[in-house]
Amino acid sequence: MPHSxxxxxxxxxxxxxxxxxxPIRGELLVDPEANALxxxxxxxxxxxxxxxxxxxxxxxxxxxxxxxLLQTILQSGRRSILVIHGTDTMEETARYLAxxxxxxxxxxLTGAMVPYSIDPVEATANLALGMGSLLSDTSTGVSIAMxxxxxxxNELKKNRAQGRFEPYGLV
Numbered sequence: 001m002p003h004s005x006x007x008x009x010x011x012x013x014x015x016x017x018x019x020x021x022x023p024i025r026g027e028l029l030v031d032p033e034a035n036a037l038x039x040x041x042x043x044x045x046x047x048x049x050x051x052x053x054x055x056x057x058x059x060x061x062x063x064x065x066x067x068x069l070l071q072t073i074l075q076s077g078r079r080s081i082l083v084i085h086g087t088d089t090m091e092e093t094a095r096y097l098a099x100x101x102x103x104x105x106x107x108x109l110t111g112a113m114v115p116y117s118i119d120p121v122e123a124t125a126n127l128a129l130g131m132g133s134l135l136s137d138t139s140t141g142v143s144i145a146m147x148x149x150x151x152x153x154n155e156l157k158k159n160r161a162q163g164r165f166e167p168y169g170l171v
């Protein structure tokens with residue numbers, strides 16, 4: 001039986017996933033064009049709409065930024081949304097969205113501990129995990145897809161000592 005093409009909105013807020021090395025400044029900066037996302041997704045056979053907003057390291061994100069993300073989701077007309085987000089405050093943003101989005105939205109936050117531009121494996125795996133969830137799942141709510149784990153926003157936590165996300169029982 002043929003599957004219908006699902007439409008997914010991919011919102012890039014910045015974060016480590018999108019960082020690239022700037023040889024002039026000698027530091028990693030967030031790529032405002034989110035080229036890593038486009039590079040990974042160019043062969044996917046689904047309808048994707050990419051939008052970049054905020055463009056910050058997640059440690060710099062504020063509730064005003066989270067509100068901008070929320071309003072973008074609400075005004076998008078989409079129900080399946082993948083958010084690329086920095087890992088340091090991913091849980092905080094997931095909580096913010098979960099407490100403000102009513103039913104009908106399937107939102108997955110993902111990111112990377114190491115920039116795609118340095119090591120594409122982890123970023124690609126996390127993005128694919130999140131996208132696969134959105135394409136195959138019709139449930140609603142806010143989830144996190146990181147390091148092989150996919151679960152509700154309040155069941156995964158960043159283990160800072162190990163540099164990865166895990167279910168709460170393992171952290």
